[in-house]
Amino acid sequence: MTSTQSRPAIAVTGLRKSFGDHVVLDGLDLHVPRGTVFSLLGANGAGKTTTVRILSTLVAADAGEVRVAGHDLAREPDAVRAAIGVTGQFSALDNLLTGEENLLLMADLHHLGRREGRRRTARLLEEFDLTEAARKPASTYSGGMRRRLDLAMTLVGSPQVIFLDEPTTGLDPRSRRNMWQLVRDLVAGGVTIFLTTQYLEEADELADRIAVLDHGRVVAEGTAEELKRRIPGGHVRLRFADPQGLDAAVRVLGQATPDHDALALRVPSDGSLRSLRTLIGRLDDGAVEVDELSVHTPDLDDVFLALTGDSSDGKVTTR
Structure with a gap:
């Protein structure tokens, strides 16, 4: 160069x-x-x-x-x-x-x-x-x-x-x-x-x-992803085939929010590859079977409002 x-x-x-x-x-x-x-x-x-x-x-x-x-x-x-x-x-x-x-x-x-x-x-x-x-x-x-x-x-x-x-x-x-x-x-x-x-x-x-x-x-x-990861609210949602799998994941992960009706678990995460590797490693170590995994991160709406408050003199739109 x-x-x-x-x-x-x-x-x-x-x-x-x-x-x-x-x-x-x-x-x-x-x-x-x-x-x-x-x-x-x-x-x-x-x-x-x-x-x-x-x-x-x-x-x-x-x-x-x-x-x-x-x-x-x-x-x-x-x-x-x-x-x-x-x-x-x-x-x-x-x-x-x-x-x-x-x-x-x-x-x-x-x-x-x-x-x-x-x-x-x-x-x-x-x-x-x-x-x-x-x-x-x-x-x-x-x-x-x-x-x-x-x-x-x-x-x-x-x-x-x-x-x-x-x-x-x-x-x-x-x-x-x-x-x-x-x-x-x-x-x-x-x-x-x-x-x-x-x-x-x-x-x-x-x-x-x-x-x-x-x-x-x-x-x-x-980057957009870096900014999104700075904002609280990111999480990984895990779904399980049966209540036993959900209960096993709760025991292994500890700090997580279970939804027994949906057989799902919400785990706080910044969505980064490192945190996902750590999460998957803990599940593997505990022999926990996961039916479905999805990552949810804040969007730029959340980023903008968190960084500037809601006191701007104009507006930003997602249209």
Whole structure:
């Protein structure tokens, strides 16, 4: 691995931003590896969009150090802009232009030659399944088509890092899943995605790592599974073929909650492989036969509420 490849796509230390007396970001630290999806999760007003606006050079920070795609944000803003793409909450399309014309306009803005601009436009229209609608006005596009065109426009400049600020807000479930697949394909091609979202399911599906933002500070960071294991309530449910098996398991495991009607036993567990090995080993040592085993862990709803309380100024949704 080269030194360039080993450098993070985004490195943030001590980022601060206030608007008047209102502190929006209060010492934010982030580290985003290249070629991954990093999700910043938080309620409305938590500081997600402000973070994206600072990292994409649209708003100046009050304090902190930031490097994006290896470039210092304060000293090399033009280099940062050349390396990134931004897709905001609302499609940045010209409704009077066709889909093809919107892409060609972006090619002109990126100073691509006429031939290269048309080649890249045709490729993106095909990749984003917009070829048939290419010469129709963007005003006639559905919500999902508009978001796909918006993302395609972001890719005209071949960015190394893409900021997706709540990219699936307002989309129906099918369009949302189509967008998720586009994101996966981009990352497979080496692009880094910085995703902000209110949809817990979206972060769970896409993110390699998740940071939970609350009142301008990161209160937890890790993979979705790591975050879930931090929250009490995880357990393993064991079912048995007969009451004798259930009673034997109760004697062997001790700290567990039996359900005699269902012939089941609920055993506290963080769901990790290590804890499952320990549990299965104790059952084997006691010669206890288990008919069925299932692992239950808290979801990101539980994580968010546990880490931020229920006092957020907005909401996070699983839709």
